Amino acid sequence: MAEQVVIIGGGAAGPKTAAKLRRERSDIKIDLYTQEDIISYSACGLPYFLENTIQNYETLIIRTPEDFQKQNIDIHLKQRCIDVDTDNQYVLMEDLTTNTKYKKPYNILVIATGAKPVIPNIPNINLKNIFTLRTIQDGINIKEKMLQSKKAVLLGGGYISIEVMEAFVQNNLQVTLIEKEPQILKMFDEDFSQRITDYIIGRNPGQVNILLNEEVVAFSGNTEGGVKSVITNTGKEIETDLVVLGTGVRPNTDFLINSGIKLSIKNSIKVDKTLKTSKNGVYAAGDCTDNFNLITNRYTWVPMGSTANKEGRCAAINIAGGNCLFDGILNSTITKYFEFTISIIGISYKEALEYGFQPEFAIVTKKDKAGYMPNIGTVTLKLIADKNTHTILGIQGIGDGEVNQRINTVIPAILSKTKLESFMHLDLPYSPPYSPAIDPVLNAAQIIYQKINS
Amino acid sequence: MAEQVVIIGGGAAGPKTAAKLRRERSDIKIDLYTQEDIISYSACGLPYFLENTIQNYETLIIRTPEDFQKQNIDIHLKQRCIDVDTDNQYVLMEDLTTNTKYKKPYNILVIATGAKPVIPNIPNINLKNIFTLRTIQDGINIKEKMLQSKKAVLLGGGYISIEVMEAFVQNNLQVTLIEKEPQILKMFDEDFSQRITDYIIGRNPGQVNILLNEEVVAFSGNTEGGVKSVITNTGKEIETDLVVLGTGVRPNTDFLINSGIKLSIKNSIKVDKTLKTSKNGVYAAGDCTDNFNLITNRYTWVPMGSTANKEGRCAAINIAGGNCLFDGILNSTITKYFEFTISIIGISYKEALEYGFQPEFAIVTKKDKAGYMPNIGTVTLKLIADKNTHTILGIQGIGDGEVNQRINTVIPAILSKTKLESFMHLDLPYSPPYSPAIDPVLNAAQIIYQKINS
Numbered sequence: 001m002a003e004q005v006v007i008i009g010g011g012a013a014g015p016k017t018a019a020k021l022r023r024e025r026s027d028i029k030i031d032l033y034t035q036e037d038i039i040s041y042s043a044c045g046l047p048y049f050l051e052n053t054i055q056n057y058e059t060l061i062i063r064t065p066e067d068f069q070k071q072n073i074d075i076h077l078k079q080r081c082i083d084v085d086t087d088n089q090y091v092l093m094e095d096l097t098t099n100t101k102y103k104k105p106y107n108i109l110v111i112a113t114g115a116k117p118v119i120p121n122i123p124n125i126n127l128k129n130i131f132t133l134r135t136i137q138d139g140i141n142i143k144e145k146m147l148q149s150k151k152a153v154l155l156g157g158g159y160i161s162i163e164v165m166e167a168f169v170q171n172n173l174q175v176t177l178i179e180k181e182p183q184i185l186k187m188f189d190e191d192f193s194q195r196i197t198d199y200i201i202g203r204n205p206g207q208v209n210i211l212l213n214e215e216v217v218a219f220s221g222n223t224e225g226g227v228k229s230v231i232t233n234t235g236k237e238i239e240t241d242l243v244v245l246g247t248g249v250r251p252n253t254d255f256l257i258n259s260g261i262k263l264s265i266k267n268s269i270k271v272d273k274t275l276k277t278s279k280n281g282v283y284a285a286g287d288c289t290d291n292f293n294l295i296t297n298r299y300t301w302v303p304m305g306s307t308a309n310k311e312g313r314c315a316a317i318n319i320a321g322g323n324c325l326f327d328g329i330l331n332s333t334i335t336k337y338f339e340f341t342i343s344i345i346g347i348s349y350k351e352a353l354e355y356g357f358q359p360e361f362a363i364v365t366k367k368d369k370a371g372y373m374p375n376i377g378t379v380t381l382k383l384i385a386d387k388n389t390h391t392i393l394g395i396q397g398i399g400d401g402e403v404n405q406r407i408n409t410v411i412p413a414i415l416s417k418t419k420l421e422s423f424m425h426l427d428l429p430y431s432p433p434y435s436p437a438i439d440p441v442l443n444a445a446q447i448i449y450q451k452i453n454s
Numbered sequence: 455m456a457e458q459v460v461i462i463g464g465g466a467a468g469p470k471t472a473a474k475l476r477r478e479r480s481d482i483k484i485d486l487y488t489q490e491d492i493i494s495y496s497a498c499g500l501p502y503f504l505e506n507t508i509q510n511y512e513t514l515i516i517r518t519p520e521d522f523q524k525q526n527i528d529i530h531l532k533q534r535c536i537d538v539d540t541d542n543q544y545v546l547m548e549d550l551t552t553n554t555k556y557k558k559p560y561n562i563l564v565i566a567t568g569a570k571p572v573i574p575n576i577p578n579i580n581l582k583n584i585f586t587l588r589t590i591q592d593g594i595n596i597k598e599k600m601l602q603s604k605k606a607v608l609l610g611g612g613y614i615s616i617e618v619m620e621a622f623v624q625n626n627l628q629v630t631l632i633e634k635e636p637q638i639l640k641m642f643d644e645d646f647s648q649r650i651t652d653y654i655i656g657r658n659p660g661q662v663n664i665l666l667n668e669e670v671v672a673f674s675g676n677t678e679g680g681v682k683s684v685i686t687n688t689g690k691e692i693e694t695d696l697v698v699l700g701t702g703v704r705p706n707t708d709f710l711i712n713s714g715i716k717l718s719i720k721n722s723i724k725v726d727k728t729l730k731t732s733k734n735g736v737y738a739a740g741d742c743t744d745n746f747n748l749i750t751n752r753y754t755w756v757p758m759g760s761t762a763n764k765e766g767r768c769a770a771i772n773i774a775g776g777n778c779l780f781d782g783i784l785n786s787t788i789t790k791y792f793e794f795t796i797s798i799i800g801i802s803y804k805e806a807l808e809y810g811f812q813p814e815f816a817i818v819t820k821k822d823k824a825g826y827m828p829n830i831g832t833v834t835l836k837l838i839a840d841k842n843t844h845t846i847l848g849i850q851g852i853g854d855g856e857v858n859q860r861i862n863t864v865i866p867a868i869l870s871k872t873k874l875e876s877f878m879h880l881d882l883p884y885s886p887p888y889s890p891a892i893d894p895v896l897n898a899a900q901i902i903y904q905k906i907n908s
Contacts, residue, residue, distance in 0.1 A: 306884035334883035416870035429788035430760035
């Protein structure tokens with residue numbers, strides 16, 4: 001009898017697991033269930049669908065159920081998992097069309113249910129035109145409303161809000177972002193958060209407003225017209241045509257409460273390096289799992305599409321009988337606000353202090369190419385290293401230049417705990433169209449090294 | 455009495471040493487001598503001056519003698535060093551304007567005389583309109599002639615020829631490149647050299663001709679009109695208005711023959727990690743020194759502006775009483791042909807075999823961003839790793855996409871001998887405008903790892 005692999009979740013990790021597993025093994029029966037009516041799409045691309053860089057949402061779909069069927073993978077749409085019985089090896093499913101429940105047995109189960117938005121407990125939050133952005137349907141709904149709107153409010157100052165803000169500004173909306181913390185993008189150090197804020201405000205003067213230390217206490221409006229305004233704890237009332245909640249996400253694991261599968265930070269699923277959960281025959285991958293931070297050596301939860309793909313691939317190799325270890329992550333994130341790149345890798349200076357490192361830092365602002373070349377951009381980097389070990393702990397990078405090139409140069413050095421004295425002389429290739437003779441990231445390393453040694 | 459530092463050479467390493475030394479120490483007397491009538495310019499930028507991306511050669515000048523004077527550094531133009539007496543600690547100089555010779559004593563000497571073109575021994579090579587491209591005056595001369603020309607011949611298939619070809623094609627010249635080896639860009643594996651050749655030929659059909667396995671045996675022409683044609687060993691006669699010799703460079707160290715200063719590969723100057731030569735009080739930096747290859751653990755000679763800058767900085771720190779070690783290089787190079795990036799880091803597959811490694815490789819061709827984003831480019835990568843140690847030995851990257859970003863991601867991993875099994879899961883930041891969910895460079899690592907383990 002062929003082995004039955006059941007995969008729950010149709011975002012990134014589930015489809016990746018299915019596809020890779022099929023490439024590795026033709027003899028296994030693979031069934032993938034998702035509560036959505038669509039699978040295998042890039043949720044990370046939704047902001048670019050909003051702003052019309054991508055015109056049709058279909059473009060975001062990587063593989064259709066039919067594509068999977070050709071690989072002999074059965075896709076089951078609109079099917080929600082409501083419980084897992086690991087003793088008897090079945091999942092309890094609900095057909096969302098008929099509301100009927102049924103059991104599906106498995107030999108191997110892969111949980112890849114991802115994350116879902118946190119909905120803050122604010123009066124009238126269920127009013128029309130208050131959105132979250134997680135699914136393609138969310139994107140379609142927001143875009144439709146956006147095109148009829150003049151004013152928008154964004155709740156929360158994370159990446160999603162920055163990306164949606166780009167779409168709204170592009171579409172000539174008046175945008176107000178409300179963040180209860182003293183800074184947006186709280187993973188960044190305060191100074192870099194400030195630089196980013198200044199750039200956003202300065203880029204379209206008068207069109208964007210960012211309120212810090214401000215909390216939304218209620219929405220006003222009515223059932224028919226939907227939300228009309230947002231009321232804050234300082235008494236401000238901000239008129240708006242729509243609201244997007246960028247108030248964070250949490251692991252989509254509520255259905256596992258009674259399963260006995262061990263949960264971890266923020267109720268993400270505890271997995272080992274092979275992506276096995278605490279229960280025999282049960283794997284998990286993607287945004288629903290916890291993550292091991294290779295710098296702090298602590299468990300964390302950083303839901304990222306890139307990690308989901310790697311974990312899905314790794315889980316598939318292990319299920320197929322191979323050997324793949326996923327060691328952990330470095331909290332690497334990047335986004336853009338128009339031409340301005342925003343990225344952080346590893347830990348910030350303030351986090352380094354919190355975790356007991358002895359951090360030193362350097363900030364450099366440099367041209368990204370030889371000064372005499374055309375189309376020059378600027379990169380501003382904040383490199384953080386540990387005084388004791390001389391290893392790099394993190395980098396923050398912003399600017400309209402080639403930031404990603406510099407950021408990526410640092411990542412393997414963080415992973416391998418390369419010492420500053422080696423890294424600062426790294427033989428990066430040089431030609432005037434690509435960098436200055438000494439790359440900005442090496443300038444930063446040289447400065448920290450001199451600070452530490454003086 | 456203040457210490458006297460004498461620096462010979464006005465390209466990259468010499469001025470860098472002078473400027474950094476002054477920042478470290480205000481009490482030292484610094485004199486810099488150069489045989490040219492200009493200092494501190496970017497020779498690497500000359501091809502972009504040729505093609506008119508840079509309109510004025512002055513733009514390539516990083517610092518003028520007056521700038522140095524403000525820092526209390528004395529610049530002496532048109533002064534050639536003809537000998538070094540390390541016992542009596544003086545350099546024998548020649549004033550090229552008056553042809554007078556004189557001695558200049560030093561406490562510390564820095565030799566930074568760079569490299570100079572190899573002039574092949576071909577009949578009539580001294581005809582007018584046969585050029586090398588090394589100095590700003592070379593650039594001015596070639597540009598002037600190019601603007602009146604319809605046909606050009608490039609000798610040699612190295613980076614300089616590719617860069618000059620871009621300028622000539624841009625200016626509507628008919629270009630023939632002649633290379634005596636079976637491939638251009640001989641540091642690349644044959645397959646990648648072929649891909650690059652195909653791209654160059656295909657980009658401007660009929661305008662560019664590349665002759666391989668073909669050697670120039672003579673130039674014809676006359677004293678007044680200069681070169682008229684190039685004659686090859688297979689009997690071809692190629693009419694041309696000008697010729698640029700891209701037939702390599704060699705260390706500019708002839709004047710050291712009697713100095714007792716130890717020379718190394720190709721007569722480059724042997725230096726240790728502190729940039730000291732074999733003689734007390736004598737440092738060397740830049741294109742005139744040998745280089746330690748950190749992959750093969752052998753000495754090599756790879757003259758690069760980036761290395762020159764790092765060595766100059768490092769030498770200055772050591773002269774100032776600090777401690778800076780320059781460990782070595784990874785043979786990193788990059789250039790472009792119009793929108794097409796060409797880069798190689800570390801060693802090629804064929805070199806890996808020659809050096810006794812057990813290499814495995816993977817070639818991937820991928821989009822450089824999420825497939826649904828606009829302005830997508832393609833990157834083709836050839837990653838090479840060692841089967842025994844699972845470490846990365848090199849990468850070749852080409853394409854009209856963001857190649858540099860991928861290349862740079864590999865370099866610290868080569869330096870730190872990061873194993874494939876760690877590298878292939880590297881937490882690179884992901885967002886659709888910057889990369890696919892799994893970066894191409896990680897795809898390549900995954901493929902090699904699977905090849906090695908299957």
